[in-house]
Amino acid sequence: MILRKDGKRSRVICEHTKKLLFGLVLILGMSNASHVYADCMFQKGDHEWGILSGYGHNFPSTADILRGKNVTEDVQFIFLIPYWGKVIKEWNGCWSLEFITETFLTYAIQESKSRYAVGVTPLFQFNFKKVGRVTPFINLGSGVLYTNLDPEGFGSEFDFTPQIGTGVRYQMGHNRFLTLSYRFHHISNANTVHPNESIDSNFFIIGISVKK
Numbered sequence: 001m002i003l004r005k006d007g008k009r010s011r012v013i014c015e016h017t018k019k020l021l022f023g024l025v026l027i028l029g030m031s032n033a034s035h036v037y038a039d040c041m042f043q044k045g046d047h048e049w050g051i052l053s054g055y056g057h058n059f060p061s062t063a064d065i066l067r068g069k070n071v072t073e074d075v076q077f078i079f080l081i082p083y084w085g086k087v088i089k090e091w092n093g094c095w096s097l098e099f100i101t102e103t104f105l106t107y108a109i110q111e112s113k114s115r116y117a118v119g120v121t122p123l124f125q126f127n128f129k130k131v132g133r134v135t136p137f138i139n140l141g142s143g144v145l146y147t148n149l150d151p152e153g154f155g156s157e158f159d160f161t162p163q164i165g166t167g168v169r170y171q172m173g174h175n176r177f178l179t180l181s182y183r184f185h186h187i188s189n190a191n192t193v194h195p196n197e198s199i200d201s202n203f204f205i206i207g208i209s210v211k212k
Helices: 002-038
Strands: 047-058 075-091 095-110 113-127 134-147 158-171 176-187 199-211
Touching: 047 095, 047 176, 075 113, 075 199, 095 134, 113 158, 134 176, 158 199
Parallel strands: none
Antiparallel strands: 047 075, 047 199, 075 095, 095 113, 113 134, 134 158, 158 176, 176 199
């Protein structure tokens, strides 16, 4: 009977020991994960390489948000945006300013006609302090664009692209990120050619990037 009780007691002790060890491993793992993700996501001098993709659709209207008149034809965009960025300023609390250069490549559909557009866009992006693995941001910039889009009233193949956006980055790993964002995108020739009706669009974007 004593051996049996001792045997039961040993098994109980063994089970409690296993649970304790498992708890310690779990706590250590969580502690290590929190250490990895507690650091500021973007620090001064960091470089980022990424690629964005998404869908855009203009909102045909006689009211142009930036100038006064917009094209009335339907235009859709399916685009790819490789980019490079560098953090140029950092503040206490993990706030940072990043300079980004994007290459804009798009297949466009104007009514039922296939079109294209290629361009380069420099942006400034402000990264807010992250919450868990998520870092909100806003960005603003203006680039140049060459396109064969030709809706009525759109006056030039060479255009300018002021734009503003907002979104979030989700930290998938120590240096890997998933981006989800929205951007207001404007195309016009800045009155270098007449007429100068513009194309204003909503862009919905998803992408991945790595940081070094």
